Amino acid sequence: MKKNLVAIMAIGMLIFGLFGVAQAAPITFNDNFDTENSGVGILNYNKFQNWTVSDGTVDLIGNGYFEWFNKEHGLYVDMDGSTGNAGKISTNLTPGNYSLSYSLAGSQRTGSQNDSVIVSLGNTTLINHNMAYNEGFQTYTTTFLVDSETTLSFEGLGNDNMGLLLDNVVLSGTPTPVPAAVWLLGSGLAGLVALRRKKRDA
Numbered sequence: 001m002k003k004n005l006v007a008i009m010a011i012g013m014l015i016f017g018l019f020g021v022a023q024a025a026p027i028t029f030n031d032n033f034d035t036e037n038s039g040v041g042i043l044n045y046n047k048f049q050n051w052t053v054s055d056g057t058v059d060l061i062g063n064g065y066f067e068w069f070n071k072e073h074g075l076y077v078d079m080d081g082s083t084g085n086a087g088k089i090s091t092n093l094t095p096g097n098y099s100l101s102y103s104l105a106g107s108q109r110t111g112s113q114n115d116s117v118i119v120s121l122g123n124t125t126l127i128n129h130n131m132a133y134n135e136g137f138q139t140y141t142t143t144f145l146v147d148s149e150t151t152l153s154f155e156g157l158g159n160d161n162m163g164l165l166l167d168n169v170v171l172s173g174t175p176t177p178v179p180a181a182v183w184l185l186g187s188g189l190a191g192l193v194a195l196r197r198k199k200r201d202a
């Protein structure tokens with residue numbers, strides 16, 4: 001009876017180990033914002049699938065709603081929303097090797113000559129973009145290593161409700177292999193050791 005219990009515990013630990021690895025999988029997404037809010041633009045949007053809005057607001061625009069570009073961009077994000085406080089959007093990252101690409105454009109409004117967006121990992125600035133209002137979408141790519149859980153964020157600067165426009169954020173990550181493998185091996189071995197010990201004692 002006890003032996004069975006220990007065997008079940010060992011299996012459970014193995015499953016937990018696998019589950020732990022699954023949980024540690026890094027975030028991978030291809031975000032063109034086109035399906036946000038059922039595909040309809042909205043000011044001061046804060047229900048993104050992949051992002052949390054903090055420190056101000058951002059607008060979800062395009063698709064005929066405050067549209068500054070041709071239809072091929074669908075919806076995109078105005079990094080300075082409509083509350084006089086440009087917004088910041090963040091997503092959590094687990095340890096791994098990441099590649100990131102995204103498109104930024106000028107505000108497309110003459111009232112805002114230049115605008116900035118800071119891309120950060122936690123409190124560390126990766127890239128500081130400054131673009132003139134009339135610049136079209138440009139794609140930027142970078143790679144980085146995350147060794148402990150952190151956030152990736154895009155932060156608009158300004159307070160005139162006209163910010164840089166963000167679209168096509170593609171993030172892909174490969175998990176840092178060692179901790180996950182050790183965790184799986186360790187939890188499985190712990191179960192087997194317990195099983196052996198029980199057998200020997202029986």
Ligand SMILES: [Ca+2]
Nearest residue numbers: 032073074075
């Ligand atoms: Ca889009």
Ligand SMILES: [Ca+2]
Nearest residue numbers: 078080081161
């Ligand atoms: Ca705005």
Ligand SMILES: [Ca+2]
Nearest residue numbers: 055056085086
């Ligand atoms: Ca702000």
Ligand SMILES: [Ca+2]
Nearest residue numbers: 112158160162
């Ligand atoms: Ca501005």
